[in-house]
Amino acid sequence: MPSRAAAYVSTVLLLLSLVPHASAACAPGTFTPDGGRDCIPCPPGTYSDATDQATCKQARPGYFAPPGATSETPCAAGSYSAGLAARCTLCYPGSYCPGEANVAPTLCAPGTFSGVAGAEACCSCCAGWYSEEEGAITCTSCPSRGPFKQGYSPVGGSSADDCVAAIGARDSCSQISNTCPNTGGALPSGGVQKRSPPRTQRLRCAPAHSKCPVYGIAYGRGYTRGYECVDTQSDLERCGGCVDGDSWDGARSAGGGRDCSAIPDVDAVRCARGQCIIERCRRGYIIHDGGTACRPLFVASGWR
Incomplete structure (x- = not known):
């Protein structure tokens, strides 16, 4: 006849055998509706960032989440999403998407354009x-x-x-x-520039600013409409001095200035301390002549 202790142990073991084994926790990226045992991957456009979630969270506008995602990801520059997206959409031609997490494209303003999908700027x-x-x-x-x-x-x-x-x-x-x-x-000889209203030659400029002429055209002939104050140390179109109309190809004009924006084959340029600083040339060209010009890659390298 078994002892009371042995009978107790047998009873406990029997009861434990009747208790269902606890299932493993549902991992992030899945959910378990109605407290069930099945772990279901989050559908496209949703995500879960913790275990044992009853539902998945919706990806916000400007973000996306592929199937089974554990977090939402911001759309890269050049793309956007309206929310609940499995992937981001490229901005269509005629628009742009700057930076990350765009919720909609921005139309190019008059005077600008975009001929490709996925533009970050016009x-x-x-x-x-x-x-x-x-x-x-x-x-x-x-x-x-x-x-x-x-x-x-x-x-x-x-x-x-x-x-x-x-x-x-x-x-x-x-x-x-x-x-x-x-x-x-750059302003060609006899061309017209849209500037702030010009003033007379008696104009007084602040320190570090130069008095530059503003040109006009009448009856097919150029003339000086007036003058304006320009910070020639940082002005992109009159860098280092006034541009007198002879710098349409980006060369330094007789007035001492240079139109940095007119330098051929430049993709990114700025004016600093009166000098045009080329930061990037367009594809197929490299910075040359001490950073003041762009040249074809094969010419600058000496290839034939």
């Missing part, structure tokens, strides 16, 4: 080109003006009214991949 219309409406995918070339088959307009022109009879227009203005075209854009 390109300015080139000299001699313009776009009048938001969301442009191309720019329109200036119509003929005077003796010129194609008129000239400043970079970023937004109307045919910006086109004048002058040289300096670019032959083309198309976008390749995410690289904007060389816009040109």
Whole structure:
């Protein structure tokens, strides 16, 4: 006859055998509805970041979550999402998406365009080109003006009214991949610049500013409309001095200034301490001449 102790142990073991074994916790990226034992992967556009979740969280606008995600991820620059997205959508041509977590594309402003999907910024219309409406995918070339088959307009022109009879227009203005075209854009001889209202020659400028002429055109001839104060140490279009109209290719003009934006084949440039600093050349070109010009890669390398 078994002892009482032995009988107790047998009873406990029997009861334990009747208790269901606890199931493993459902991992992040899954959920278990209604407290069931099945762990189900989170559907596309949702995620779970903890164990044993009854539901999955929805990815917010500007974010995405693939199936079984443990977190939401911000959309990269050039893309967007409206929320509950499994993947981000590239911004369509005529728009751009700057930075991360865009919830919708932004239309390109008049005077700019984007001819590719996934743009992080819009390109300015080139000299001699313009776009009048938001969301442009191309720019329109200036119509003929005077003796010129194609008129000239400043970079970023937004109307045919910006086109004048002058040289300096670019032959083309198309976008390749995410690289904007060389816009040109310095004031050609006898051209017109859109500036703040010019003032008389008696204008007094603050320290470190220069008094630069503003040019106009009338009856096919150029003239000086007035003057304005310019910080030639940092002004992109009049870097190092005034531009007197002879710098349409980015060369230093007789007035001592240089239009950095007109340097051929430049993709990114700035003016610092009166010097044009090229930060990046367009594809197929490299920085040359001490950072003051761009040259074709095969020429600068000495290839033939």
